Amino acid sequence: MNYNALQLAVMNHQEKVFNFIFEISSLKNLLLMSKDIYGNNVLHLAGKLAPEYKLNLILGEAMQLKHELHWFKEIEKLVHPHFKEDKNVEGKTPATVFSEEHKELVKNGEEWMKSAATSSLGAVALIATIAFVAIMTIPSNYNDEGRPNFNKQTTFLKFGVSDTISMFSSLVAIIMIFSIFTSRYAEEDFLQALPRKLIHCHHSL
Template identity: 40%
Template sequence: MRKETLKTIIKDTHSSRVLFIVAEVGNTKFLVELIRQYPDLIWKVNDDNQTIFHIAVKNLHQGIYNLLYEIGAIKDLITPLRDSKENNMLRLVGKIVKQKRLEDVTGVALQMQRELLWFHEVKNMIPPSYRERKNEDGLTPHELFRMEHKELGTQGEKWMKGTAT
């Protein structure tokens, strides 16, 4: 292997990692600048076959997710992409968001409301034929959402009753 080729591979791998770290922490401004300079970055996928938009959806970063509206019809090619476990974007929303991301919303019921709104937002972006597709575990996005959010729903119900009294 030529020295230049190895250097290019290492540089590409390192650059891609930075891209996904930026998406994971939700640095929208920096990501926008990267995409302006290198538009092909929207097609990059990580080791799990996820784009920056999948990472944004999974981590509830609305600013990055909203970039999908700005890229036009290309979004219809990105949103149906599935990761290495056959999860599309909607199924990634079904998984419960890290508690740390939910702490900025007071009250468990409001946290659940935020999660539901996020699920419906992404559901509207996904092509209809992908909304009920099952992953390798045999779950639809809605089934996964219900299963993952069962405890949060129970806590929200208790919180609402306690607040009402």
């Protein structure tokens, strides 16, 4: 099967090669409009699953899917809008090709996200518990009014503020983790929403 250089770069997710060809070629518009013998335009080809060696460079199926979606969206920006609804000889649009090619990766990405969220939940819950206990058990003598003797000292105030922030951040992270478990896990969610939630959880640790 014969492909031009741009088509090969798109199928193999070779960003640098694609950019090089796109920048130097005076025929880039013609290359973008080209189709293979099965009627696949470049957006169909961008919807195909990346070679295994490319996927293995990215840790975690969810992050792999994020990268795949990003590549598809970047090619989508370059082609004519009607290419999005263009059908190949099998009657499939680029979006359909992407969904079929990445069906297993979506499933594995969901499992990976939930596993990562489960791992984070224990640590975040522990931090929230320690922060709560620390704020409720101030290590100090108390005056007749029941207040710590050094409640107006700078160190005490700093401790109270930092501990409160820690507890609040942990509670927000727990909410984020539970939102990961209850997400719908559509393809589009892996592009921004789900990775952002997981990153926020990790930053709270």
